[in-house]
Amino acid sequence: MSLAVIDSHLHFFALDKGQYQWLKHSAPAWPNLSRIQQNHSLATIPPSSQFTLSHFIHVEAGFDNHAPINELNWLAETQPSLPYKAVSHAQIDAPPEQFATALAALKHRSLVAIRDITQGSDGCRLLSPQVIENIQQLNRAGLHFEAQLEFSQIQLCDAFLKQLEANPDLKVVFNHAGFIDCHHHATSLLRRCGALPNVMLKCSGNEMLAQPLPTSQWLTHLLEQVGEDSLMLGSNFPIVLSVKKYWQVWQDYLTVLGHSSTWEKLSQTNAKRCYGL
Template sequence: MDIIDPHLHFFALQEGNYSWLVDSTPPPWKNLDKIKQDHGLKDIQNVALFALKGIVHIEAGFDNVHPERELQWLEKTLGQFPFKAIAYCPIDAEPNEFLQRLEKMPKDALIGIRDITENEDYQRLLSPNVLANLASLSERSLIWEAQGHFGLELARKTLLKLALTCPALRIVVTHFGLLEESENVPDVLQELASAPNIWIKYSGQEMLSNPVETKKAFELLVATFGEDRIMLASNYPVCLQQMTYEKMWQQYLTSWPSPSSFNKVAYLNAKKCYGL
């Protein structure tokens, strides 16, 4: 069964920075020893039942001063394997600086940018620079990966306003919007889905204290987004907090409500969204 994994991270601890992971205060994750090491394609290619046909690599703090270095490393490391890269670029940077950063990125690898705005950090999206920078992404057919706690009403309203102001921009909400079971998940998803240029990835649930049960989450996604704007992803190697890469994809397969459309959410949608 073919899959494209549209949200994972590879690490090269000796070549990159990764201060968030290797400094004296790393994330309080389970199985941190399994995560805090080098990770690459060889670690996930041989997965029973699933044939990995492409990946979307999400920036992982390799070098936030010169983020193009991470893409150059990926090109060297992955060779001919099909991939696209989401690079770091500060979404609220002064527009000329934003453009200069984009221009330094390897064009074949780059497909979009991510700048995490979780919790109250969503307020950075209120900067007048953001609209100009999103317009620059849209003009270059690049994607904005929006990572935030969209159960927060003000964060969600800000995202939706940006989506409607930039209708030609493709926006991908990461990690199921970091929604917890305690939040009004159906209504939140319905709001997000109301913007036709917003797609959503299901991943990263191991980072939540009270995640929505997988099968229930899938049913809610289909009921709100339909099947054409949903993508399943691993968040490897952070997923190792809970389970192996193979076990995660097996869980997705058994939990997806309609076996006939699993190929769409595990392969075809990512292929279309990221141009793989």
């Protein structure tokens, strides 16, 4: 019998319908880019005899940054065969009134969270006084914020975590486990994340790093510092295709975790709880 998994972080592309400025016109210098610069959908994930995708979380991918509701509508029209939730986009440091207007325009049955990428120099936007107020807006609406930044930015992360520690009821999910790598293990920051009751991290995105930790060392470190109740597994499909096939991601996770209660939590239970699946 195959193992059911919930993919907590994937993207589908419709390059002929959406904008995808970041991929079409200013693509990152990833290996095997042609594998990524294609249309991707549920149908392009091949069947597996070992695993079954039972649910997925679709994360915005720049389909239409001016009207992100269009991506949610496109997804609902074209990807109906599996239960899923969607993470859309809004500017997290916008004035609260503007943020409320953006949320109102995003009302959709699949919407569960908002992501606003704050990597590199954009990270300073997380320190805007409007951010916590906007995350509070999200939580009141039954949504949460998905933060994407590098934990190597220690001072920034320290300041942001202090705000979350002062507001422990706020729900935040860190994408790609903070991009920890061979040089930045971020042990203290990870422990603080694990101590917050409403903060979770997604294990994904290692293929985007110049010097990633080996999967075994990476997962073991995250489990030791964050704890198994605050982690979820994701593929980052189709970006991960730059280095491996889709189901190889899950095989690599299983090789580390084995058929265990930890595997069950990271591959299913925690995502069900986090995303209300």
